[in-house]
Amino acid sequence: MALASPQKVDPANPTGIIETAGRSEWFxxxxxxxxxxxxxxGLVAIIFLVLIAIFAPLIAPYDPIEDIFRxxxxxxxxxxxxxxxxxxxxxxxxxxxxxxxxxxxxxLVATGISVLVGIVIGAVAGYFGGWVDTLLSRLIDTxxxxxxxxxxxxxxxxxxxxxVTTIVVIGFTGWARFARVVRADVMSMKQQDFITAAxxxxxxxxxxxxxxxxxxxxxxxxxxxxxxxxxxxxxxxALSFLGLGIRPPNPSWGGTLADGRAFILRFPHIAFFPxxxxxxxxxxxxxxxxxxxxxxxxxxxx
Amino acid sequence: MLPYIIRRLLQGALxxxxxxxxTFAVMRLMPGDPVYLLLGEGEIRISQEQIDAIxxxxxxxxxxxxxxxxxxxxxxxxxxxxxxxxxxxxxxxxIFEAIPVTATINIIALFISLLVAIPAGIWAGVKxxxxxxxxxxxxxxxxxxxxxxWLGLMLxxxxxxxxxxxxxxxxxxGRIPPFGLRSWQGYILPVIVLTTEQLAVITRVMRAAxxxxxxxxxxxxxxxxxxxxYVVITRHAVRNALLPVVTVIGFRIAFILSGTIVVETVFxxxxxxxxxxxxxxxxxxxxxxxxxxxxxxxxxxxxxxTDLTYAFIDPRIRIx
Numbered sequence: 032m033a034l035a036s037p038q039k040v041d042p043a044n045p046t047g048i049i050e051t052a053g054r055s056e057w058f059x060x061x062x063x064x065x066x067x068x069x070x071x072x073g074l075v076a077i078i079f080l081v082l083i084a085i086f087a088p089l090i091a092p093y094d095p096i097e098d099i100f101r102x103x104x105x106x107x108x109x110x111x112x113x114x115x116x117x118x119x120x121x122x123x124x125x126x127x128x129x130x131x132x133x134x135x136x137x138x139l140v141a142t143g144i145s146v147l148v149g150i151v152i153g154a155v156a157g158y159f160g161g162w163v164d165t166l167l168s169r170l171i172d173t174x175x176x177x178x179x180x181x182x183x184x185x186x187x188x189x190x191x192x193x194x195v196t197t198i199v200v201i202g203f204t205g206w207a208r209f210a211r212v213v214r215a216d217v218m219s220m221k222q223q224d225f226i227t228a229a230x231x232x233x234x235x236x237x238x239x240x241x242x243x244x245x246x247x248x249x250x251x252x253x254x255x256x257x258x259x260x261x262x263x264x265x266x267x268x269a270l271s272f273l274g275l276g277i278r279p280p281n282p283s284w285g286g287t288l289a290d291g292r293a294f295i296l297r298f299p300h301i302a303f304f305p306x307x308x309x310x311x312x313x314x315x316x317x318x319x320x321x322x323x324x325x326x327x328x329x330x331x332x333x
Numbered sequence: 334m335l336p337y338i339i340r341r342l343l344q345g346a347l348x349x350x351x352x353x354x355x356t357f358a359v360m361r362l363m364p365g366d367p368v369y370l371l372l373g374e375g376e377i378r379i380s381q382e383q384i385d386a387i388x389x390x391x392x393x394x395x396x397x398x399x400x401x402x403x404x405x406x407x408x409x410x411x412x413x414x415x416x417x418x419x420x421x422x423x424x425x426x427x428i429f430e431a432i433p434v435t436a437t438i439n440i441i442a443l444f445i446s447l448l449v450a451i452p453a454g455i456w457a458g459v460k461x462x463x464x465x466x467x468x469x470x471x472x473x474x475x476x477x478x479x480x481x482x483w484l485g486l487m488l489x490x491x492x493x494x495x496x497x498x499x500x501x502x503x504x505x506x507g508r509i510p511p512f513g514l515r516s517w518q519g520y521i522l523p524v525i526v527l528t529t530e531q532l533a534v535i536t537r538v539m540r541a542a543x544x545x546x547x548x549x550x551x552x553x554x555x556x557x558x559x560x561x562x563y564v565v566i567t568r569h570a571v572r573n574a575l576l577p578v579v580t581v582i583g584f585r586i587a588f589i590l591s592g593t594i595v596v597e598t599v600f601x602x603x604x605x606x607x608x609x610x611x612x613x614x615x616x617x618x619x620x621x622x623x624x625x626x627x628x629x630x631x632x633x634x635x636x637x638x639t640d641l642t643y644a645f646i647d648p649r650i651r652i653x
Contacts, residue, residue, distance in 0.1 A: 069471075172344070173351045176632040178590040181609060181625060188613045189362050265480045269595050272482050273610060292486055292599065296511060299490040306483030313478040321474070 063326040070322020076315035084131040091125035095282040098122060105298035114304045117287065118294050126282040127304050133283040134312060137198050137267040138260045144202025146256050149209025150248075154240050156210065157217030167210070174207040180269065187275035197267055197276045205263065209252060216248040250327040258320030261313035268309050284309050334644075338637070345633035352629040353408075353622070357401050360618045404622070413623040418615045424623050427608060435593050435604030438520060442527035443585060450532050451578065454539020455571055461544060469536055476533025481592070485526045485599040492522060512601040523600045527592060531585060538581050542574035549573070576647060583639030587632040 064070060083090060100120040108115040114123035156167035182204055190196045220226065221244065229239050270276035271285025272292075279286055284305035291302025388394040392403060407414060413424035457466040489511045496503060503509070509518045546552065547570050555565045585592070594606035601607075605624065612620035 169344075169347060169351070173348050173355075176348050176629055176636070177352060178588055178625075178628055178632070180591045180594050181628070184594070184610060184613050185356070185359055185621065185625075189359055261478060268480060269482060272595065273598060288483060288486070292482075295486055295489055296494060299486075299494060302483065302486045303490075306480065306487065309480050309483060310475075310478055313480070314474065317474050317478050 060326040064322050067322040067325060069318045070325075073315040073318030073322065076311065077319060080131055080312055080315065081135060083128060084135045087129050087132055091122075091128040093122040093125040095121065095126040095129040096280045098125070105294060105301065107298070107300050115298075115300045117301050118290050118298060123287070123301065123304055126287055127284070127308055129282040130284040130287060130305060131308065131312075133194065133271075133277050133281075134264050134267060134309070136194070137201065138264040138312075138316070141198050141201040141205065141263050141267075142256050142260050144198070145205040145259070146209050146252060147206075148203065149206035149211075150213050150245065150252065152206065153210035153213025154217050154244060154248075157214035158221055158236065158240055158244065160218075164214075168214075171207045171210050171214075174204065175211075177204075179204055180266065183266065183270055184273065184275055187270055192270075192275045192278055194277055194281075197270060201263055201266060205259070208259075209255060212251050212255060213248050216251065217244050220244055220247060254320060254324045254327055257316060257323050261316040261320070264309065264313055264316070268305075338641075341637050341640075345637065348633060349626065349629050353405060353626050354401070356622045356625045357397075357404065360622050361397060408623065408626060414619045416617055417619050418612075418617045424619050427620060428605070428624060428627060431603060431605045431608045434514065434602060435589060435597070435606065438523050438527060438602070438604070439586075439589055439593065441520065442524050442531060443582070445524070445528050446531035446535055447578075447582070450535035451539055451575075454536045455543050455566070455574070457536070458540040458543025458547065458574070459566060466540070469540065473533035473537045476529050477537075479529060481526050481530055482595045482599050484529060485522065485596060488522045488525060489599075514600075514602055519600075523596055523602060526596050526599075530592070534585075535578060535581055538577050539574065542577045543570060546570040546574040573647075576643065579642055579646070580639055583635050583642075587635040589631075590628055 098121060100116060100122070102120070103116045104120045105118050106112075106116045112122055112124065114127060117123050117126060152167055152171070156164045156171075183200055186200045186204075187196055190200065217240075226239060226243060229243055234243075267276055268283070268285030268288065271283045272289045274289060277283035277286050279290075287305040288302050288309075291298070291305070295302055385394065392400055395403075404414070411425070413428065416422045416424055416427060419427070453469055457463075457469040460466055492503075492509045493511045497508070506518060506521070509521055510516060511522075513519055514523075547566075549570075552565060552569055555569045556562075560568075590606060590609065593602075593604055594610060596602070597604045597606035598610060605628075608620065609624055611617075612624070
């Protein structure tokens, strides 16, 4: 870790103390995070899953769509095919490996969209207040009052199921909770002296939001985001499971689970493996999120 | 109190109005013409006049805002219209047939969850960092990480395929059917699935709230008065710790659809979740838009009820 020790003062930057203090805040959080074994396991598992997703074509022993084996429909696990075959005779391991791409892509990108939209709307509502806030708050309320999966089902049916639809729909419906947190934080913070000072010297509104307010609300947003990714991966697989997410024959965990449901009493292994991968992935993100929450929690500060 | 309720109801009405407009608009954007679905595409030759006649009959030829106003006005009067697909069946009947099914499995699941999760959460909070606490923490993280549809499928495999093979008939229970609710045994697996997730969430909340309450000054005061640990925990800490659980319960009831949509598909249960997905697939506008509005009303009312319950249990909370 690039942590300057307090004794050494950089001759080029004698006032480096301020920067060191800022950095050590994050460093302390990292130390608290590192002390939590479960969250470290989660982090390692996520890195591992990301590598699997990136190098899927190199790792997967067969092609997930093209390689269809004859006469082995629904045959269970063996040494050559550790996860067995699916209901059409495709190698299940290869399909599950490629399915990780969909889960992680949707989980990360959709969360990214939600966070971005949530931050912008929350910051605008909290900073400007007045009728802007009233309007945006009602919008947030409306979205929070909407059973999100119902909205997803309807929108996916309207727009036609595909990877892009899934990401966009989940991303643009999930921002309300981020907006709520950012709004509340910005509202309480804008009363503080450093904002008044910035305003007094004539800093523009957008710059105040961007440079002074947002960096201070990032902690809770990061925690909320990491805890939310697991839920989004479950949502994506639920949509694919209902036939409204990733279109077959493209491999996704939810879609493979739906194949498995149709043959659940004849070939139970088809549903077992993709579901197991979902559980591992979601658990990893939840452990990571728990660790981050504890690490960022000001009450845990030494 | 009353002005507060009225203000909240007005805000709720606005939210419901927005939701109804959004739903109505989105449903009109759906691909496919319900007229063709109604008649079965390509099966019967139909003339343009017949199509027009059907559109006129259902009001589908009128401008959208007029269609919306007619629909909204009818909804306010309690008339949800007729299903476009199951011809002549009132939407209200379909919804009211489905609600008891969904309500039954959810109420049983919620009841069991509360019965187990509240004591477990309190115990974990009181015995913080004990092995029991650690086990519940891992267990509840696992509980929220299990996709309910996968859990359901695995339970079917376990209870329908393997257990009868290993031990034959399960004592007292007998055969568990994989799908449907035709016998009481059919309720077992869906209830387990719904319970698992809630159990995890409520235990977590209860534990956190207990720890929070135990750190408060009034607990120290109670101890210093010489009250026994048991009395301090039950009379002082738990009472306050129950508040957040009320929120979670309200949230669970309000979002009943989110929890059951997939579970009802897995177990082929004819509840509101199934009705909803089926109607989306069949482009049955009338059912989908009515159902969404009904559920939005439920969310708004339950949220208000939750806040009022808060004020009722906790005299420190003043509603203005």
